[in-house]
Amino acid sequence: MSYIDNIISNIEKRDAGQPEFIQAAKEVLDSLRIIVDKDNTYEKAGLLERLVEPERIVMFRVPWIDDAGKVQVNRGFRVQFSSAIGPYKGGLRFHPSVTLSIIKFLGFEQIFKNSLTGLPMGGGKGGSDFDPKGKSDNEVMRFCQSFMTELYRHIGQDTDVPAGDIGVGGREIGFMYGQYKRIVNRFEGVLTGKGIGWGGSLARTEATGYGLVYIVEEYLNKNGDSFKGKKVAISGSGNVAIFAAQKAMSLGATVISMSDSNGCICHKKGINLDTIKDIKLVKRERLTKYAEIHKDAVYSDVSNGRVWDIACDIALPCATQNELLLEDARKLSASGCKVVAEGANMPTTLDATEYLLSKGIAFFPGKAANAGGVATSGLEMSQNSARLSWSFEEVDAKLKNIMVGIFHSIDDAAKEYGKPGNFVIGANIAGFLKVARAMLDQGV
Ligand code: NDP
Ligand code: 2IT
Numbered sequence: 001m002s003y004i005d006n007i008i009s010n011i012e013k014r015d016a017g018q019p020e021f022i023q024a025a026k027e028v029l030d031s032l033r034i035i036v037d038k039d040n041t042y043e044k045a046g047l048l049e050r051l052v053e054p055e056r057i058v059m060f061r062v063p064w065i066d067d068a069g070k071v072q073v074n075r076g077f078r079v080q081f082s083s084a085i086g087p088y089k090g091g092l093r094f095h096p097s098v099t100l101s102i103i104k105f106l107g108f109e110q111i112f113k114n115s116l117t118g119l120p121m122g123g124g125k126g127g128s129d130f131d132p133k134g135k136s137d138n139e140v141m142r143f144c145q146s147f148m149t150e151l152y153r154h155i156g157q158d159t160d161v162p163a164g165d166i167g168v169g170g171r172e173i174g175f176m177y178g179q180y181k182r183i184v185n186r187f188e189g190v191l192t193g194k195g196i197g198w199g200g201s202l203a204r205t206e207a208t209g210y211g212l213v214y215i216v217e218e219y220l221n222k223n224g225d226s227f228k229g230k231k232v233a234i235s236g237s238g239n240v241a242i243f244a245a246q247k248a249m250s251l252g253a254t255v256i257s258m259s260d261s262n263g264c265i266c267h268k269k270g271i272n273l274d275t276i277k278d279i280k281l282v283k284r285e286r287l288t289k290y291a292e293i294h295k296d297a298v299y300s301d302v303s304n305g306r307v308w309d310i311a312c313d314i315a316l317p318c319a320t321q322n323e324l325l326l327e328d329a330r331k332l333s334a335s336g337c338k339v340v341a342e343g344a345n346m347p348t349t350l351d352a353t354e355y356l357l358s359k360g361i362a363f364f365p366g367k368a369a370n371a372g373g374v375a376t377s378g379l380e381m382s383q384n385s386a387r388l389s390w391s392f393e394e395v396d397a398k399l400k401n402i403m404v405g406i407f408h409s410i411d412d413a414a415k416e417y418g419k420p421g422n423f424v425i426g427a428n429i430a431g432f433l434k435v436a437r438a439m440l441d442q443g444v
Helices: 002-014 019-036 047-051 100-116 137-154 170-184 204-221 237-250 273-282 286-291 328-334 352-357 369-387 394-417 423-442
Strands: 057-065 071-082 090-092 124-129 160-163 231-235 254-260 263-266 298-301 314-317 339-341 362-364
Touching: 002 019, 002 047, 019 047, 019 100, 019 352, 019 423, 047 423, 057 100, 057 137, 071 090, 071 100, 071 137, 071 160, 090 170, 090 369, 100 124, 100 369, 100 394, 100 423, 124 137, 124 160, 137 170, 160 298, 160 369, 204 237, 204 314, 204 339, 204 362, 204 369, 204 394, 231 237, 237 254, 237 273, 237 314, 254 273, 263 286, 273 286, 286 298, 328 352, 352 362, 362 423, 369 394, 394 423
Parallel strands: 090 124, 090 160, 231 254, 231 314, 314 339, 339 362
Antiparallel strands: 057 071, 071 124, 254 263, 263 298
């Protein structure tokens, strides 16, 4: 059995109850065959055994009191996966589907994503099975305070710097930051995605969605094309989806569909983003509202329609893992879609990815395509350390530069290793090499 196959088989045994982690690890390990099979340095150093085992996992109880005075208990996680190239860095997800497997897959992906940004950040992820939906602001605050009352001892501006993810936006970061500060009595850049005026960076809110569009734009431009006149389908209607839509529209595209966990809307003449922002960011309501406001839009609930059913030129999955399946990939290909770029983490299943690649569709994996969020978090950390703040234009220009750089490093790596146009292999190899070098240099 080859070194890689051995590692995969060990993960399948030791982490048997963690399907999402196994899926993410397999995808990366498969890409690494090209380098690991012909150079035994990695095997001799036990490098892959180390890479797939988090440096530290913290799991903890999060008790809080709801508005009715009842005690509720959730489970908290922080997986500090790799500090090879910098302090652990990665978001916190609050969603009822959160398990150790989900947090481990996200932390693992984050190692290579952060490496691709070129900034000195290790990989980590955390979260809770707490569901902010339907909770009052006070309940969310009490939960966040309790969560941070344990988490604070494991993090720090030079140790581990969490940020947002699904279910964690400006409101949650604010409550967690306030609690951290009360406990440690220090105003430091321990979280990113902070509010403007108390350490946050301009353009961090927009960064993931904008970055996603910037990397696709660079690809299109290099092929003599652009977003102008393109039909774009976007899943999700949260932070990433909204700002991807905003940037794509500003470049002349028409965003024809968006979704949430209950269903999707199709609005052929173009989604009205002000309505989406009002429903999702202000009122925190369901997407069904959109079709009540815009009578020419069509709403389908999850049981009778998917965002990938509608013909588009570019598909941007921006909701959650495993939301673009093989049958969706087939539909997208059949209806003429030419580019799929992942705003979410691992939204495309392995078989769907294979299918898209086999059809010559340009496929940008999340660890490259959605790296703009964490890259701008890295810029927020730099501003915090230097105690200054850059303008929106400065941060946006740096973000664009980083995304263009990521496009070229994954494109170059794909070519160098004999798989031109395969950005999955390009991203995995380019992300891995820097982390592996650091691990070899630093010893076991
Ligand atoms: P938000 O919480 O702002 O939005 C999430 C969106 O996805 C909502 O529309 C939500 O619908 C939908 N969604 C969530 N879970 C599911 C599910 N199980 N099934 C169907 N739809 C679902 O999160 P973000 O926009 O921040 O994150 C979206 C994705 O992008 C995630 O994969 C995240 O890991 C990734 N990402 C985020 C970054 C960031 O900076 N925020 C950076 C890089 C990646 P509903 O409202 O119904 O819950
Ligand atoms: O998946 C991700 O990259 C994020 N949720 C952002 C992480 C961060 O630290 O900004």
